[in-house]
Amino acid sequence: MDMRRIVAVLAEEAEQQIQDQVWQVAPSESALALEAEAGLLDAVGPPDVQEALPRMKRLEHLRETLAVLAISLARTHGRLAWFLSGALNALEPVLSWRALPADRGGTFGTVLPSPDEYTEAEDAVRRLQDVLAQIGRVSP
Template sequence: MWPTVDRLAHLREVLAALAIALAHVHARLAWFLGAAVTVYTPVLKWRALPAEGGPTFGAVTPNSRQYTEAKDAIRRLQSALASITAA
């Protein structure tokens, strides 16, 4: 299993890639990617390191189930995009 910092960084990289892809497409694919970006936005409020008494600006530490669900959602998105491009 990856350390939490790496796991969160990977999830944020996926979100960044979706945002970039969304800027370059139109029509139905744009709607699809826009919905995916919306679903993944809670990742932006996650933090991997303890607060250590400092301000967190609303960031929360996700539990392992939330990380697992996010990774599963990415796999489902990858599968959906693969079947769209294969068509």
């Protein structure tokens, strides 16, 4: 399953839990979700902007999204933490990516991602941005 699909499943589950009132979003969760969304927006911009960047910059931006999600995860518990954990797991392949060729020696298991893989990861981040914005707008 690709990153976009995993994030779509997470998003559907979060939206359903909120709609069914299984997840009663607390004000602190709303605030943290909006903070995380802002961090993701700072890291990954619109497709035309991201695709114009060199691969190294695109990878830097994707790694920044992992940092934003990890810091947010560290600051919460319960359903929002579970959601953020799932988001981090979905984007986990980014951790094994590199932007530089390996002239000599090993690469510690890293791989050069294709342009489509960058796009897939960036699309997944944009979907996460949307869901975090929705979570942030939930009124208790």
